Amino acid sequence: MANDNRKKSLGERLVFPELVKGYAVTLKTFASKPSTMQYPEERWKMATRYRGYPKLVMDDQNEAKCVACGLCAVVCPPNAIELQAGETDRVKERFPVDFKIHMGRCINCGYCEEACPKAAIEMSKMYELNTTALDDMIYSKEVLLQDY
């Protein structure tokens, strides 16, 4: 209403009652809990279905459950996953020699989790990628197996 040249009434021209109204709002919320959060000391607890960045799941022998079938890599829309399979003497026969996810590319769609036939990749609650070097966003197999 910047161009409102209409003559204002007296009530409208008086500032003081509006000030009082403002303070009333302040007073009302003064005693209640604040709605902001002291990030990073305080953090959100994410909803169960929240999709952060993907991580690899360990099996009971502290190794990746992954059998390197490559379905996550082929389904990944931004092509963020790269892996190389190899042969192992364990029962599962096939394991990822190398497994990399470029988190800078990841769009948190969760397709990898959905495609995985072994439930070996899942969406974590992690959403922070702050880094000073882009290459740090390429997570290696060791990093992906950590708890985050």
Added chain:
Amino acid sequence: MPKVTIDGREIEVPKGTTVLQAAEALGIEVPQMCYHPGLSIVGVCRVCLCKAKGNPKMMPACATQVADGMEIEMYSPEAEKARRAVIEFWLLNHPLDCPVCDQGGECPLQDIAFDHGPGVSRLNDAKVKKAKRVDLGPHVILDEERCILCWRCTRFTQEISGSNQIMLKDRGVYTTVGTPPEVTLDDPFSGNVVDLCPVGALTSHDFRFKSRVWEMSSSEGVCTACSVGCNTYVWSKKHKVERLTARPNEAVNDYWLCDRGRYDIGFVNDSRRLLRPRMRVDGVLTEVEWPDALKALAAGLRPAAGKGPHPAGALFTRHLANEEYWAFQKFLRGTLGSNHLAAGRQEVLTPARAALAKSKLLLDGVTGLEQVDGILIVGGDLEATHPVLSLRVRKAVRRMGVKLFLATPEVGHLDEEATLAERVPAGETAAWLGTLAGKLKAGGEAAGLAGALRGAGRLAVVVNAGDGNAAVAEGMAAFLGSAPDGGAWRALFLDEGGNVAGAMALGVSPRYFPGHRPVVAEAAHALKSRWGGRVSGEPGLGWDGILAAAGRGELSALLLVNSGRPAGWNFTEAEREQLAKAPFVAAFDLFGEEVESFAHVILPTPSFAEVDATFTTQDGLVQLARRNIVPKVPTSLQTLHHVVSMLGGKMKGPEPIDVFRELARDVPQYAGLDYGKASRAGARSEPALVGAGS
């Protein structure tokens, strides 16, 4: 011809056609697992079950021949129900470990179960456990659980390779395939069972767990390990060649590859490959930048290109592409004015061979082996030198009833198929053939081979004497002429090397210009008017002559040209000494290890997977191999193109397609051919290479 109706559509097919073939001719998809066009029909997988009206039972489409008036239901509810049941039985004990299995993505079991299967499993009990990793031989590993008993592998070793090294063991759900006791699967064609296996039961050591099918890109390739020219698919992932598989071509290799060709791909990804040129700087071979190396090469060739007293020479390996042979020989002849070219120690194109090619006495294509009454193999063991051709010989013997006669130095696998086998020492083949021709001419009762050949009818003589081929060719016309009753006897010469026919036809020879034209003044004059430059009418030196002249310093420059696969020059100690004395040696090579003691410049060349190239088989089929991965280094044609322009000359190219266009115009053996025709199944020129003289 019988008329059949399949799912309401009528088709007329020749007698003896199976329901499966008729349905495929109609474009009706028939799920199939044990059926393979290259193997016999057993009908064990039962997935192609169909219903013929009036017949109470389901019948396998692959094993049922059509009859007139037959009405087939391929996709009626009843047929589909039967198929669903069959698939359920397959999957009863199949581990369903598709994520781990290498076949995943190219697995007919996956496809068929998805398209026609029940979708859910009703099995409550535990699956039968079997061995997961059984080493069958040096190349093949078996997962017994995944096997669905289609018998393709057992049929292959029984019918095609003849080694009988895979069989079925045990009964019922415990049946497995495997090698007989104390036998390993080491026949030279073992890799084919991996291609044949529809599931992931048979995998190759070389490729196991390396890559998923969808991660790789494939392209049409041609094997250059021997002169057969088998068709392949080259599979690569991230610009690394991962495997070769057979590409069916009935005129060349049917459906098969030999292990020698299939598994010889390690050099493509070898880290020792030469990626930058090397040059002698102050006597030491050092890696240099391309411009420096090209300058050094041009400087080394300049004396020969000018009117210097000493000419240049070139030695070639026998597996270069047609384009490379053409471009290099044209460079040598037109720009450097030299006829000192040799592909291999032994000159393959001799007057006798050229005369035979002109006389139409050569077999017109290897498929001709199946259309004769008898095959006579003289010289070495086919299975060792030209393995896939030995499969065709076995097929001719077993399926077409062709009689096989052998005159080889030692007992080989083909002896089992032979009607008569005689042992002829390696060097004596030519003399032995002469005696045999004499016996055949003499008439009267003849014992042994002479007698057998007299009643042989049409005979194909396969000459596989290696370096002795030239000597055999001398008497071959006479031998073929000794055919009784004017029987049509034809010869097929097998030479060592992946593209030796191309080298011959494209004039990589001291005594012959392209198109089998002898080096004489008139021919040189004709070429000079076409190419410009200076073409010499004097025949040049062969392999030994070139090396001797280089050692005496009579050649100003020597080129050693190799690309596509490792050279295998195998220079003797004496030859090395001669090469060390040569004023300038430039080598085109993948590795350069063999030449580094004497070469002045070594230029890297790409492997077979990195370039478009055509190759000529021994029977004159021109086949195109496609580039599959990004070249690690410039092609030899690009390098040559640079050098030619630095020397002030002109060359077509450097794209191989342009070079091929030029050679197709100039060489009668390639007349009318282009890359389009040479792709896929390959093409024979008209007039065909065999029989096309000047």
